[in-house]
Amino acid sequence: MNSENEIILREDRLRAWFTRKFSKNDPMCKIDGFDIGWGGTARFATSQLSEYLDPQKNMTILDVACGYGTFLVEIGWRFPRATLFGLNLDFNPPHNLIFSLLSQGNVEAGLISADAIQLPLITDYFDCVSCFLGLQDIAITRGKESLSKVVSNLLRIVAPGKYLLLLDNLPADIFKTILKSQKQKFEMLLYDTFEAECRWTREIGEIAVELYAQGYLQQQLDSNYPPPDRQQALSKIRKKFAGELENQLRTQGYYNPWGTMVLFILQKKNTFR
Numbered sequence: 001m002n003s004e005n006e007i008i009l010r011e012d013r014l015r016a017w018f019t020r021k022f023s024k025n026d027p028m029c030k031i032d033g034f035d036i037g038w039g040g041t042a043r044f045a046t047s048q049l050s051e052y053l054d055p056q057k058n059m060t061i062l063d064v065a066c067g068y069g070t071f072l073v074e075i076g077w078r079f080p081r082a083t084l085f086g087l088n089l090d091f092n093p094p095h096n097l098i099f100s101l102l103s104q105g106n107v108e109a110g111l112i113s114a115d116a117i118q119l120p121l122i123t124d125y126f127d128c129v130s131c132f133l134g135l136q137d138i139a140i141t142r143g144k145e146s147l148s149k150v151v152s153n154l155l156r157i158v159a160p161g162k163y164l165l166l167l168d169n170l171p172a173d174i175f176k177t178i179l180k181s182q183k184q185k186f187e188m189l190l191y192d193t194f195e196a197e198c199r200w201t202r203e204i205g206e207i208a209v210e211l212y213a214q215g216y217l218q219q220q221l222d223s224n225y226p227p228p229d230r231q232q233a234l235s236k237i238r239k240k241f242a243g244e245l246e247n248q249l250r251t252q253g254y255y256n257p258w259g260t261m262v263l264f265i266l267q268k269k270n271t272f273r
């Protein structure tokens with residue numbers, strides 16, 4: 001049931017439900033639809049994880065910065081016997097979409113509303129902790145300098161000998177600096193990169209830029225450092241994203257707002273310090 005083709009079918013069904021308000025030719029159908037599976041990225045990450053965690057075993061997995069659960073649902077499909085938890089800063093709109101998304105995907109999970117910088121969870125517990133495109137948002141809400149502390153929190157709650165999966169589009173050297181600063185010992189089992197299947201035209205790109213700029217501003221407003229002038233902040237983000245759109249259209253002929261995804265799978269060692 002959890003073969004690659006079965007997961008692709010489930011993604012297609014969930015995407016059809018997720019984009020049901022839009023006609024197939026509406027750019028919003030492509031933009032929103034991308035969130036389901038992230039152009040193959042979610043399948044890539046869970047398939048790599050299944051090299052280390054046996055999908056047929058009972059285990060406990062926590063997905064941090066789960067948003068509205070698009071990665072959590074894929075973990076549920078790949079590891080059908082796992083007990084799942086999702087943690088996010090809040091489950092207010094739009095993150096409350098997670099309830100219907102998990103239910104449509106036929107996946108059950110306990111949900112925890114908390115800040116990744118102060119995880120209210122016990123040490124040495126989970127078989128796997130994942131953070132899928134969460135570090136980039138935590139960098140907005142709690143500052144880039146918080147990321148070492150957040151990753152240290154995530155490593156703390158992983159059981160000895162078990163796994164931490166980090167996937168993001170942060171530059172690899174930022175990841176490496178964060179990992180170097182960790183006091184808890186781990187082995188790096190996997191470092192890999194992935195280009196999401198995403199080749200948008202200018203028409204789709206311009207709409208996506210506006211939506212993503214609005215989303216980025218919302219994260220800034222939820223952050224420790226909310227911008228004093230909302231309009232000015234929005235113009236600045238819009239300008240940056242629009243510049244990236246123009247650059248990509250010029251150099252590669254299409255727009256992929258996500259760039260290269262970087263995946264790390266770490267195994268926590270049994271000893272500390």
Ligand SMILES: C[S@@+](CC[C@H](N)C(=O)[O-])C[C@H]1O[C@@H](n2cnc3c(N)ncnc32)[C@H](O)[C@@H]1O
Binds near residue numbers: 066088089137
């Ligand atoms: C883009 S989403 C990540 C994608 C998500 N993992 C998924 O599968 O759809 C990033 C999430 O990080 C959450 N977030 C931002 N700062 C956070 C923090 N300090 N602690 C916990 N969650 C945070 C945001 O609320 C947002 O839902």
